[in-house]
Amino acid sequence: MSVDTALASPVTSGASEPSQGPRRRVLRRLARNPLALVSAVVLVVAILVALLAPVLAPYAPEQTDFANTLSPPGTPGHLLGTDDLGRDVLSRIMLGVRASLTVAALAVLTALLIGVPLGLAAGYFRAVDGVISRLTDLMLAFPFLILAVGLAAIRGASLGNAAVAIGVAQIPGVIRVVRSDTLRLKSLDFVAAAVVDGASDMWVLRRHVLPNATSVVLVQATVAIPAAILGEAVLSFLGLGIQPPDPSLGTMLANAQQFAARAPWAAVLPGLVIMVLALAFNVFGDSLRDALDPKGSRR
Numbered sequence: 001m002s003v004d005t006a007l008a009s010p011v012t013s014g015a016s017e018p019s020q021g022p023r024r025r026v027l028r029r030l031a032r033n034p035l036a037l038v039s040a041v042v043l044v045v046a047i048l049v050a051l052l053a054p055v056l057a058p059y060a061p062e063q064t065d066f067a068n069t070l071s072p073p074g075t076p077g078h079l080l081g082t083d084d085l086g087r088d089v090l091s092r093i094m095l096g097v098r099a100s101l102t103v104a105a106l107a108v109l110t111a112l113l114i115g116v117p118l119g120l121a122a123g124y125f126r127a128v129d130g131v132i133s134r135l136t137d138l139m140l141a142f143p144f145l146i147l148a149v150g151l152a153a154i155r156g157a158s159l160g161n162a163a164v165a166i167g168v169a170q171i172p173g174v175i176r177v178v179r180s181d182t183l184r185l186k187s188l189d190f191v192a193a194a195v196v197d198g199a200s201d202m203w204v205l206r207r208h209v210l211p212n213a214t215s216v217v218l219v220q221a222t223v224a225i226p227a228a229i230l231g232e233a234v235l236s237f238l239g240l241g242i243q244p245p246d247p248s249l250g251t252m253l254a255n256a257q258q259f260a261a262r263a264p265w266a267a268v269l270p271g272l273v274i275m276v277l278a279l280a281f282n283v284f285g286d287s288l289r290d291a292l293d294p295k296g297s298r299r
Contacts, residue, residue, distance in 0.1 A: 112168025119178025
């Protein structure tokens with residue numbers, strides 16, 4: 001099922017019950033989906049760890065212990081072991097999760113702030129549809145990671161630049177999804193009735209089209225976040241993202257590759273965290289998409 005099919009029933013301003021009914025239905029479907037619950041728990045834990053990382057981390061991420069370099073997991077004082085400089089792996093993973101989620105949130109916010117208005121304009125105004133669609137197709141011709149790496153290389157290596165590069169690379173996907181749903185909503189009776197009543201285009205977009213496109217935007221965001229997490233890891237692995245000594249899951253992988261045979265946990269653990277985060281967001285996004293689909297069976 002594509003993101004385009006995650007449709008919500010029309011929302012009309014000033015009516016409380018039509019908005020409450022679908023909300024309860026969505027929560028009920030999510031609550032009865034074991035995969036959704038498991039992924040939600042994982043995401044809540046990850047977000048709490050990211051928010052409280054400076055407090056929860058047992059050591060400062062740059063603190064070294066040269067007497068315990070490349071110590072295996074279970075070493076007294078280092079639950080997940082240490083890296084080649086004796087830095088605590090658990091502490092760096094916690095701060096790395098914080099960095100990954102920060103970059104992902106900033107990237108997706110950037111993509112939504114630019115992509116949603118352009119998608120609405122492309123779907124509603126035929127005069128600009130051709131220009132926006134052609135620019136979108138041009139950006140989509142480049143693979144997501146290639147475009148992000150190119151933008152990050154141009155802007156320089158930093159957390160902020162990595163977030164901007166990933167966010168810009170995700171704009172075409174947001175535009176395409178929002179444009180498709182805007183075209184669908186534009187053809188519905190309640191939008192046509194508002195136009196016949198003399199409502200302006202901006203009023204129709206703000207009061208009818210955008211509220212009913214919210215479900216699609218939410219699902220697109222959950223799909224974009226894991227891609228942003230992987231993008232941040234790739235950029236940091238290549239030296240184009242977060243720079244040492246600041247911890248990042250990608251830089252941990254890059255530093256651990258030369259010790260993979262001697263200390264495999266130094267690479268396996270951050271890689272496993274990246275995989276779990278991306279998988280949890282993808283599973284929750286799929287569950288949310290199914291729950292938001294009014295055509296789905298009531299569970």
